Amino acid sequence: MSVLDAKIPEGTLEQKWTKYRSTVPLVNPSNKRNLEVIVVGSGLAGASAASALAELGYKVKVFCFQDSARRAHSIAAQGGINAAKNYQNDGDSVYRLFYDTIKGGDYRAREANVYRLAEVSSSIIDQCVAQGVPFAREYGGLLSNRSFGGTQVQRTFYAAGQTGQQLLLGAYSSLQRQVGMGSVKMYTRHEMLDVVKIDGVCRGIIARDLVTGKLERHFGHAVLLCTGGYGNVFYLSTNAMGSNVTAAWKAYKQGAFFGNPCFTQIHPTCIPVSGDHQSKLTLMSESLRNDGRIWVPKKQGDTRNPVEIPEEERDYYLERRYPAFGNLVPRDVASRAAKERCDAGYGVGTSKMAVYLDFAYNIKRYGNVEASKRNMHSPTEEEIIRMGKEVVKEKYGNLFDMYQQITGENPYEQPMRIYPAVHYTMGGLWVDYNLMTTVPGLYALGEANFSDHGANRLGASALMQGLADGYFVIPYTIGSYLSKEIATKAIDTNHEAFVEAENKVKSQIENLFNIKGTKSVDHFHKRLGKIMWDKCGMARNAEGLKEAITEIQQIRKEFWSDVRVTGTADEFNPELEKAGRVADFIELGELMCKDALDRNESCGGHFREEFQTEEGEAMRDDEKFAYVSNWEFKGLDAEPSLHKEELKYENIKIAQRSYK
Amino acid sequence: MSGNMNLTLKVWRQKNANTDGKLVTYQVKDISPDMSFLEMIDILNEQLINKNEDPIAFDHDCREGICGMCSLYINGRPHGPKEKITTCQLHMRSFKDGDTIVIEPWRAQAFPVIKDLTVDRSAFDRVIAAGGFVSVNTGNAQDANSLPIGKEEADLAFDAAACIGCGACVAACKNASAMLFVSAKVSQLALLPQGQPERYMRVQNMVAQMDAEGFGNCTNTGACEAECPKGISLSNIARMNRDFLVASVASNN
Incomplete structure (x- = not known):
């Protein structure tokens, strides 16, 4: 078995990235103009990498299968993006974000990568605000935060329930700016169908023009796969219909190792399956767990209308089992707890495979806060509920509307029914600290790589990782490879490897x-x-x-x-x-x-x-x-071989995860 | 779960951009009111494949109303009969048994048909590339909270930024004008301090590209706002017109 070298820099955890950035080989501007980079995928990772690399002067080509770069599935992310800003003065820090992420990932992620992610998280928020991303703000004009699962601080930045959309449109506008300047060539409605290798090194791709069906050959000194996750292997998932594994899979078959393929995130709060016709599942953002309480009836097979079930006959099972984190336990824990209740016969709805997510308590709470803000001394119950609904509408209006569209039920009046669904894949192509796969010159960024989330990703960390990889990691780490490529002339695509x-x-x-x-x-x-x-x-x-x-x-x-x-x-x-x-x-x-x-x-x-x-x-x-676990392709009917990258925890004491 | 609705569909079929298209009639049976409109088309396509016929090509991706990819003109209305939703969020409970539904692509000179119900909306990308951004390179930014923005402006900018670029505004407009789309981006950035340095150059460049793409003129019918799945307001068009006027006066001096 070969030893995988993750190329983690020397030094203490806090010094690794700083030292790396100051010593990584650079490519001078005149050489950058001759170096070509192919980016496959235009989501948060792809769009941010492409624009950042083009700004540096590299020649960039971007491919996406949709009709526009703005459609990538990052757009559907709802709840938010984490950053260790500590704007709330509630004890957040780079170390705490790092610690929460490692623990949330159940101690199966690489320390050095996760620490770097936490370090650059702050710059992402700065960059996005500078682009004009309209994050939610307080009346004083400063940025607002909310809580997400697996943490006890408020570090999640958001734009209503459309954070992914706003971040992607920010990255997309930067990308289109480079397209307008001629430094990025955009290939929409194109799908990558293979990686081209020459002498063991990645030198380009084969893509199909989806409109004409023509196959095209494209050369690149480096190829970046920013092609997202593979949740659609389950057919039903919260992924977009077109989300796929093809680019990553072709890379795997060309020698890139696939890391932890079985690590799948099942998101606890999705709209339940309603029938065989269903083509996809819809997520209800984790941010709803800030203000929604999850429960099932204490009696098995209880078919009463939920609003008629009295308080003492409800089992708020997350609050019961995990008093310290309550409704904000990490996703894997919340999903399993829902499955456990439903399997035991306490599920609700026609399928009995659902639990309630209830806003009544917090609608009342917000209503009371509003009443005191407005100096109303003896508000009626109706006034309180009406004002509370207004607050909830401002925070989650689009999600509530979405729920009503799909189910035909009004979540302001009765609890939502939710059930876990496939949402994200932590596994992906194995990459080293530079984000390079085991094929030289071939990189994987964002959800397409395995790197930062271990066996479970915390909410609001996917957006963080996609943009960290694209804006702030790859522009540095690609230099360590491309600085050795400055003598490589663009290879003619009539080369036999391309043919x-x-x-x-x-x-x-x-x-x-x-x-x-x-x-x-x-x-x-x-x-x-x-x-x-x-x-x-x-x-x-x-x-x-x-x-x-x-x-x-x-x-x-x-x-x-x-x-x-x-x-x-x-x-x-x-x-x-x-x-x-x-x-x-x-x-x-x-x-x-x-x-x-x-x-x-x-x-x-x-x-x-x-x-x-x-x-x-x-x-x-x-x-x-x-x-x-890293798997090497050995042929379709042969067993893949396993290569292990041992995980060493030098800064965190590895312990059983407890959210009690 | 199958339902009990039987429907007649008249669907625009067109092999490619170079051939003529026509409406073709299909029957679908046992449709459930809980199905989405696109799932109903999935069922029709499955039927066509079983008969060895070419399934209907239509754009769709996220199926939750945010990517902006789906784009059907249903019974004469972009995204169908309901307000403030996309086609993928439309459910069959909005129709009744025995209905005839006419399904066409977006119709606009600037959005040529690729196949059947799929059109080419790359004109929108080129309009954004002409100026729909703040020119800030990665790494330039100051601390995010060093620039306070009043909640009202921030909320207005957010409302404009909610545009999903689906093109319903163009499809709804008798002139196939793209003013609502362009003004949403112009407004988002004009409302924010980050957008000020390029404010007037931006509006001129984006409008010039919009005209070059062959979109029609705005005659204030308001059809765009009425059909916009994200409720983008006409006031954005007014704001863009003001900025455009200011920019034109300034550049004439």
Whole structure:
């Protein structure tokens, strides 16, 4: 087994990044003009990296499959972005953000990376404000904060329930500024379908123009994959319909190791599944847990209208089980607790697979605060509730509207029904401290890499990581590689490696059309999703995982002999796009199950039923599993090989996570 | 879960930008009122694939009303019959059994059809690239709280910034004007102190690009505001006109 070198700089934790930045080799401006960087994906990580690198003078090409860079799924993030500003004077610091993130990740993330993330978090807020991102403000004109799960400070910056949208539009406007200046060339409606390697080094990509169907070859001195997560392997998730693993998967098959593939985040507060027709699930932001209390009836199978169930007959199970953090426990803990109640027969709604998220208590509380602000001495109950609803509307109006659109129920009048759903993937391509994968010249940023969230990501940290990687990490770390590339001339894309890669992509597309089977792409995707959710979802066990592996292998066989892809290759063909993505999801699903089977412990989002405490909490095994599992592709029908990166905790005392 | 609605759909089919299109009639059965409109089209597409026919191409991605990708013109209205939502947030409970629904793409010279219901909205990207930003390089910024912004201005800027760039305003307008879209970005930045240094140059550059893309003129019918899924206000257009006038007077001097 090879030893993975994470290239963590020497020195104390606090000095590593500062020292690194001051000593990393630089590329002079005239050389930057000759160095080409390909960025795949235009979400927070991709757009911020592309604009920051173009500002430095590199020649940048950006690819996205949507019709505009502004559509990337970062746009859907709702609640907020963390930063260790300590504007609230409540005891926050770089160290505390670092500590919360490592602990929240159940001690499965790399200390040096997470500390760097916490260090640069402040600059992200400064940068975004300078771009004109309209964060929420207090009457005094300064920035407002709110709480998120897994922390006891208020460090989350937000823009109503549309924080991701506002941050992405900020990054998008910076990107479009560079496009206008000619320093970034934008390729919308393009999908990357392979990585091109020459002599073991990444030298470009093959992309398909989704409008014309033409395959294109693009050279780059470095390629950055900022292509997000792979939650859609479960078919139903909070991800956008187009979110996919294809770019990361092609990189894996070209030798980039895949880290911790089984670490999936199941978000506790989503709108429950309503039927078989469902194509996606919708998140209700974690910020709602600031003001919403989660409960189920104390009686099993209670079908009364929730507003008629008296206080003493309700079980506020998170407040009961975790008094210190209450409704603000981390996502993995909250999700499992909801599953536990529903499995035990206390679930609500028609499916019985839901719990209540109730705002009545805080509507009243806010109403009383408003009454005293307005000097109303004896307000009526109705006045209090009306004013309270106004406050809640200002904070979460768009989320409440969204809920009402989907369910047809009014959450101002009755509690929301929620249930956990697949939301984020902590796993991803393994990267070193420089964000480089095991393929030289190939980088992974944002959700596409495995790096910062361990086995469970804290809320409001995905936006932080995407922008940290793009604005403040890669502009420095890419120098250590590109400074050695200044003599490399742009390689002609008629080079045989490009021709060969293009032919490989072309023949996969031809194969898909030639099957002429009987079942649609979605048919296979739904079947895969069901297996993944049932056997590699919120709870897993060895037996189920073994079954899943066999079943997924069977699906792969059937897919490649019975899928029907309509239309042709040389036109705009969304069915073909889906087919390629689902083919990759099927292969990924198998690897996720293998990874989950290998990890004989429970940690964060990975809950193996065989490994739990008597109280049903996750039971880690630090002796045997304090490592990142990195899988190396060995061929489709061969076993992937496992490479471990041991995790060393030099600054944090590793302990059982407790939110009690 | 299947439902009990049976519907007749008349859908715009067009192979590509170079061919003519036409409305084609389809029947869908057992539609549930809890389905979203796009899930209903998913079902139709599944039927078409089973018959070995080409499924209907339409843009969609997040399916939660924020990415701005979905863009259907339903029974003569962008994003369908309900207000302040996108097509992906429209549910079948807004229709009734036996209804006939006409589904067309956005119609505008500046948004050419790519296929069926999918159009090319890259003109919007070029308008933003012409000036829809604050020219600040990464790392330039001062501490975020060193620039207090009154809550009222901040909220107004946020309201303008809520635009999702879907193009419903253009589709709703009889002149295919993009004034609401452009003015939302101009206003967001004009309302904030960060946007002041480039305020007048920005409005001139963005308006020039908007005209170059072939969007029509604004004749104040207000259809854009009425159909905007995010409720972007017409007052943004007034603000942009004022800024444009100031900029023109200043540059004439």
